[in-house]
Amino acid sequence: MRSFGDVLDKNNGVGPGFDFARVFLALSVLLWHVLLMSRGNYEPLISTPAWIYNYSILPMFFGLSGFLVAGSAQRNSLTVFAVNRGIRIFPALIVEIALSALILGPIFTAYPLTEYFTHPTLYVYFLNMIALVNFKLPGVFLNNPGGQVVNGSLWTVPFEFLCYFVMAFIIVKKIINKPKALLITAFAVMFLATVAQALAHMLPQSFYVEKILNAYIHSGKGPALLPCFLLGAAAFSLRYKIPMDWRLFAGSLLVVLLAGIFFEPASWENTFLVVIFAPVLIYIVCYVGLLQIPRLPYFSKGDYSYGIYLYGFPIQQALVASSEYFKNSWLLLIASVITTVAFASFSWHCIEKPILGQRKKVTAWFTGWKAKEQPASSAA
Structure with missing residues (x-):
């Protein structure tokens, strides 16, 4: 029977369906956020077994990322790996944060522009560039059903950085x-994450502790992401x-469906439970990534998932704020x-690709x- 490795070798190390998998997961996030933006919650789907689809997206995203990044880590030195990850993540992230703060914010703020541009919240928002998550801009989206959060997706950025730091260690x-x-490391991290999740409420409250908790705990969902990556x-x-x-793929889908039927969304915030199901989710997304799936016509022009x-x-927040129709x-979805x-x-053609x-x-x-610095370091 063919293995994952056999399929990769046949396709020169590239999974023919990985582009589809990335775009599908990215659009899945968009789909679920539609309910939050338009209704203020995830009803009616969250009260059905379909909730498992929503809660499985990010574990699959991080598992898929771990699968792909491991290939890069095997081929490259630490320096090359770090540079590759840095120029893949930072440019698009920095531009998106700048556009939100300097263009979207002034358009939708309820404050006078002089007050907006002098408000400390504006400058704190730029800390998102270094993975200190801040969701709000001054006076922006005050009346949206989804709340005042400008970009809720940024909560995963600290975990992405953490994954790369751990991979550098590896x-x-x-x-x-x-x-x-690697498996021992993954389960050790799962144990530590579970402990951190359980003890988070015991930490003394301060501005910096709150930032760390928001970044690395986030409603209980976050601690499972690094183990899934590993x-x-x-x-x-x-x-x-x-x-x-x-057959394993079909069985994995069945396991996920049964989890959606017999568990509730609140249970999925338990790191241990998510990681128990993680191998099934990772098998699903990697299997899809290795299928011979033709690239979608428009999406074949670049990697738009990020x-x-x-x-x-x-x-989505801007559309809802601009018209009641959305x-x-x-x-809103369309x-x-x-x-x-x-x-x-x-982002791809003007920032990421160049x-x-x-x-x-x-x-x-x-x-x-690094080569020039090495002799000096050795001499010292």
Whole structure:
């Protein structure tokens, strides 16, 4: 029977369905946020077994990321890995935060512009660029059903950074090709995350503690993301031992459906429970990523998934704030998909792709700088 590794080898190391999987997950986030923006909650779907679809999106996203990033970590040095991750994440993130603060905010704020631009909340918002999450801009979206949050999707940014820091540690310790060590690391992190989740309420309250809790706990969902990422990385290391079997795929879908029937959304905020189900979710998304799925006509022009994820939330909030018509969920869905994909296209073609095109030059510069510094460090 073919394995995940066999399929990757046949396709020169590229999963033919991974582009589809990324876009599908990004659009799934957009779909669920429509309910929050238009209704102020996730009803009526959250009260049905469909809730599991919503709560599985991010564990699958992080598991898929771990699977793909592990390949890069095996091929590259720590310096190259860090540079590649940095230029993939930061440029689009910085531009989105700047556009929200300097263009979207002034358009939709209820405050006079002089007050908006002198308000401390505006400048605190830029801390999102360094993974200190802040959701609000002064006077923006005061009357939206979804609340005053400008971009709720940013809550996952600290976890993404954390995943890359841990992967850097794994590269340094040379355990990227050791599946057992990766699995032990994943379950150790799960244990620590579960403990942190349980003890979070016991910490003394302060501005900085609140920032850390908002960043790394976030309603109980966050601590499971790093273990899912590491399990995805372990799956890549075990790729020649994981069968590409439609029966396992169908069985995994059935397990998820049963979880949706027999569990409730509140139970999914338990890190331990999510990680128990994580291997099933990771198998599903990796199986889809390795299928021969033709690229969608428009989406074949670039990787728009990151832009969709970044821009979807603020665009939906802006649409709802601009017209009462967009409190209709279907109208909001159609308008937000079109607008968000347009902004994601802008992000890819004008920011992400051009900067990624300079990756070799940036990597060479960092590698050369490190080589020049090395003798001085050794002499010292």
